[in-house]
Amino acid sequence: MKGLTHIVSQVTEWIWGLPMILLLLGGGIFLSVRLGFFQIRYLPHILNQTFGKMFSKSSKPGSVTPFQAATSALASTIGAANMVGVPVAIAMGGPGAVFWMWVVALISMATKYSEVVLGVKYRQKNEDGEWVGGPMYYIDKGLGWKPIAWLFAFGLMLEIAASMMVQSNSIATLVQSTFHIPVWITGALVMLLVGLVTYGGIKRIGQITEKLVPLMVSIYLIAALIVLVFNAREIPYAFELIFVHAFTPISAAGGFIGAGVAAAIRWGLARGIYSNEAGMGTAPIAHATAQTDHPAKQGFWGIFEVIVDTLIVCTMTALVVLTSGVWKDVKSEEASSMVSQALGEVIGSSLAGLILSLVLFLFVLSTVVVIVYYGEKQAEYLFGSTFAKVMRFIYICAILVGAVGGLQFIWQFLDLLLALIVVPNIIAVLFLNKEVRDVTKDYFLNVYKRNESVEQKDGPMRKVH
Structure with a gap:
């Protein structure tokens, strides 16, 4: 078993x-080039259609x-990685890594948008009359690659089981270390809460997520703002560090070992790519259930996700680490505590x-609730609605198993299973780029332009009256 685990670890690491x-x-x-970098050209409109309409019916x-x-998709995206991954990137790549994280976020917007557009375009109603969609549907219906669609769905179904146990174990051990509550009690409580929520469907x-996600993000951002207010004088210097050392090396200081430009780029790219899960294939499953009359409109909410996750939450984490000076004092192997x-x-x-x-x-509770639905x-x-209910029960039971540390050998396959779903998804999205481009072109020619012309016609009338 140790030999197999070592091989799996080496393969997944590569x-x-x-x-x-x-x-x-x-x-x-x-995708950014193919879509004419619309995520930058039309950013004000995208912000108006998302942040400006968060609570619209x-x-x-x-x-x-x-x-x-969008909040359902965000629930599985925002997590411990936002608090731990950014400090690690700074510890290994220096402050300049944050700049490259931003660059990747702007590029990743096109990927996340494309996934969501395809998820909505190829969605369908299930036996219960609910809308369902995701990579398995656009790979199957859009490309006719049914075996690949089946591979994606089967891989994600198994990956969710492993992920469920890892997530529940992290939450149980966290509660045990903070409040001294036995892991099995936390596991049972989380299992009950998740069961009550997921049995109500999407x-x-x-x-739940439309209330929980803003709450948990707000708590974290308020905590971060407290640090920034306390270290307000250091904020301009933090931005100077980010922009200057994106292109120039930075020398060692205190516990910080120093970093070259290549390291800043590598760690910034990695953090930017993995933080918002663009290309992972999970977000379209949630977005396919949205009430919308045009795929592009919901695609904008995919961009909203990237903005919230990477450009807001990850940036706040970076500023906390840089303005406080802990990035220079804490050793890289202890970066998660910054x-x-x-x-x-x-x-x-x-x-604190x-x-x-x-x-x-x-963070973990919201993630678990949503990934049960994904699985x-x-x-x-793959096998119909009856088997789906069986898998829901298995996932919920896995919460307790994972909380007490059971079946840990399965956890070793988590990253490998994740790769098996990411690769076919991103390849399918690239092959379907023309579909995404046509949907985008249709929106900006027939919806955006029409609304713009109506507003221009109505403007003088409002002035007269």
Whole structure:
């Protein structure tokens, strides 16, 4: 078993290194060029259609509101990686890594948008009258690659089981270390909560995530703002570090070992690519349930995800680490504790630990709720709605198994299974680029331009009256 584990570890480490970065980054660049960098050209309009309409009601076809679909997707995206991954990138690549993280975020917007557009375009109603969609449907219906669609769905169905156990174990051990509650009690409580939510289907999940995601993000951002207010004088210097050392090396200082430009680019690209999960294929499953009359409209919510996850939450983490100075004092192998230390210097380590533990608990809980739904939809695509309900029960039971540390050998295959779903998804999205371009062109020619001309005609009338 040790030999097998070692081989799996070596293979996954190689796949998730340069090959995956090149695939996801290259795919994002290709799609950005193909779509004319619309995510930058029309950014004000995109912001108006998302941030400006977060709480708007809709009567269009779909199961949940566009915002509920976006928060469901965000629930599985925002997590501990936002608090841990960014400090690690800074520790290994220096402050300049943050700049390259931003660059990748702008490129990844095209990938996430394309996934969501295809998810909505090829969605269909299931036996219960609910809208379902995702990579398995656009790979199957859009390209006719049914075996590849089946491979994606089967791989994700298994990956969710492993991920469920890892997530529940992290939340149980966190609660045990912070509140001294036995892991089995936390596992049972989380299992009950997740069961109550997921048995209500995507509508109940959407109702929960539209409240939970803004709450947990707000708590974290408030904690980060406390640090930034305390270190306000250092904010201009932090931005100077980011922009200057994106293109010039930075020397060692304190616990920081120094970093060259190549390291800044590598770690910035990796963090930017993996933080918002663009190209991973999970977000379209949630967005396919949205109430919308045009795929491009929901695609904008995919861009909204990238903005919130990478450009807002990850950036706030970076500024906390840089303005507090902990990035120079903490050794790279202890980088995951940087946010906790920075907040602890302002409000005390005990209160900082309590706040961050609460945030992490909410991050993981929201993730578990949504990925149960993702796994269930793969089972439904493969074997029908009855088997999907069986898999939901298995996933919920896996929460308790993972909480107590059971079946750990399965966890070793998590990254390998994830690669098996990412590769076919991003390749399918690239092959379907013409479909995405046509949808985008239709929106900006027939919806955006029409609305713009109506506003111009109505403008003088409003002035007269």
